[in-house]
Amino acid sequence: MHSFVHIIGRVNEWVGRAAGLLILLVVFIIAREVIARSVFHSPSLWADESMTYIAGFVYVLGGGYALLHRRHVTVDIVYGLLGWRGRRVCDVLAFVLFTAYCLTLIWFGWDMAMTSLGQGETSGTLWNPLIWPVKFAIPLGGLLLLLQGIANLVQDFSSRP
Amino acid sequence: MSLGYLTLLVFGALISALIVGLPIAFSTGAIAVVMAVWLFDLNTLNIIVSRVFTLMGNNILLAVPLFILMASILEKAGIAEDIFKAAYIWSGKIRGGLAVAVVISCALMATMVGVIGAEIVTMGVVALPAMLKRGYGKSLTLGSICAGGGLSTLIPPSVVFIMYALTAGTSIGQLYMAGVFPGLLLASLYIGYIILISYLKPEIAPSAPPEELNISFVEKLAYLKNLVLPGLVAFSVLGSLYLGWATPTEAAGIGVVGALIAAIINRRFTWRGLYLAVIDTTKVTCMLYWLFFGASVLVGVYTMAGGTAYLKELLLDLPGGRWGVLITMNLIWIVLGCVIDWIGILLLTAPVFVPVAIALGFDPIWLGVLFCMNMQISYISPPFGPAAFYLKGAAPDNISIGDIFKSVWPFLGLQLVALGLVMAFPAIALWLPQTMLAR
């Protein structure tokens, strides 16, 4: 169990770091585009769409990373008052709801991405890139999130009071 | 089942999910899933992933990580501290001077940025640690940052006004003009409150200690040179916008470049610092994106269940005439603002509110200003308070989300006062656009 927690943590840690570095790519794209357009009068068709989707892509994948570092905002007014046992009961209830959301993202997200792949769907804009790679971020992000949720639950249960 | 009960049930379920410690981002998402399956069928869950995908392609969100990264680079390079030292020394003997400086900085920055987040994060890294170090009360500090930061969407440019205009079919330019005086009104109320409370409770707003006050004018001038680099960053954002080089989102990216250049010139750039700034940005932004995903899917399912129609019934069945309707609209905005984000509120309520208000003879531009002022409230009202989340992302670890929410109450009160004033005296909003149009 300990190694499971450890491995999931490592995976999400690296996904998060890689995702983080991509934001620098976005900054680069913006700087390049602004210079190309205002200095050289040659705007690109791809800058706007690529930067938006890179950001969307990485931050969907990073949901598990934020959960690993327990950064998702909670309202702990009641939870904070409970003892070890009470908190674990709450954790289980919360986990059931959490799983329903993650499974939706995984199952229906997979469906959406596979459909898009099957259609060879492009974004339909002037640049018109293939759009399914972006859609696959949803099931993948959901999976990473679910795994991290399980890891956190295991970790909380093994932290004896 | 009637939608009234359903609405109560949704609120109840949401609060229960929050109570058992489920993060807000997943509480909203999970309640949406449960509601979709219970009211409709499994097939309906398709709209949940569809809405997530739509948000992934929404470039309004993109400015969020960029501004956070900019602020974070400024902080890691020590430039933030420089700005603040200069401000502190110049603010001198004024009690609460730093908190006032926060609000003024926010109002000034608001003329550059049109999304909420940038100012809060910047003030969170620039002002917050320095104020706490100098003995300012936690509540006054956190509250003035959260409230001041919201001004970015009331003082133009503003993405809230743009989205409202596109939804309601009104003029963006007129909304911009209509936002100016209500924005200044709010800022003045904040400043007035800060000065008042500082004199009533001097312990939470100390003036500068003698060793920082008794410095010569020449030395004071020397501190100003610290402002040159941050000025460069501000110029890179403002300049690129006003010179027509960059769109608002791109300007945020240019701000990051400006911050990097400032750090390099200052000889404070390190790869380690950049890495840490990127990591911080990722953690905060992932958290925020998922919050918006959750809110968006909940709004989608609630709308599908007939939420819009319900709001309409609620409005039309009211006694109290047109003002009763208008006040109810504002109450609904305030309640919704507690649990979802402004885009969701706009999509949910605009289809009903705008036509009803126009039919009752209210000005849609003024309604847009009221909407935006309500969104000022929604940014800081718990439990879904984006301003608080942004600030939490930038604040030191010993500041909890609870601390932040405890700090916002007086400012919430001031927002209600300002809202009431603009409702009672529409001219506060409409005078400027009408004067400009008449020219």
Place this chain on the structure above:
Amino acid sequence: EKNHKWKVQVLWGAGEDTYKMFQTFCDNIKKNTGGRLEITPFSAGAIVGTFETLDAVGQNVLQGHSTYPGYFAGKEPALAVIGDFAFGYQEPMQQNAWLNEKGGMEMMRTAYDKFNAYTVGCTWWGVESLVCKVPVRRPEDFKGLKHRGAQGLAAETIARMGASIVVIPGGEAYSALEKGVVDTVDWSTLSVNNKIGFFEIAKFATYPGFHSMPIQDFTVNKTAWNALPDDVKAIVEKTWADFSQYQVKTIAENDVVVAEEVQKKGVELIAWSDEDRGRARGMAHEVWSDWAKKSPLAKQAVESQQAYLRELKLLA
């Protein structure tokens, strides 16, 4: 007998006049079918994103959408050339004739068929008008300008006239034009452009429009459609056809009023000469031909419309 309830999402914001018009259509459906079909309209983005409505209709989450088919050019390129044959027609009723008499509607239905959707009919929200900060009186005037293009063929044709195309999301188009990031914006019709406030920051507009005349289709889930009794189907088709005429007529009348109003504000309305329009159509001809290569159905739709334009003596 079962009463049918549909959810239909449109591309309009809730405050727009066109949204109110669609509400009228829904009321008419209820009245004309004696309540056997009830359509609840939803504004843009209310249930799913504007670009995702086709998926939702195919899945029967929405029973229909009323939108610009070109939004789904990434799924089937024919939907772009059917949805807006840029620089082609002079006014909506010409394309209407192509749809109904020259097989256009069948092509559209074939395009939508693989997504489990069926097009009941089409309407138009008028001829679009470009908002310009500098006068654009002929194709050559686009040279060196930065143009905010919407999707598709119109922008590609304007690029051939010498403009550089800048891709800017809808929410930033206004600021971009105001600050001079772009010189011209392709947004909507004269009256919508006026309502959004574009003429507070730009003093020129092309009018009467010529570059773009997008279709607003009414497309429904096939299963939902087939579940309707035949007489209800007929009523829906008839109600839509009447509505289509009504919308085109109302908007055209309104545009005339707005045209006077904006001129009073000091906006110069620029009408291109027939000769310049003809030359622009010639350039668009090359763009259409490029699009014809994108799918067999796109080829069919392009060639059929080119032939029809020759018949109308609009194309050499």
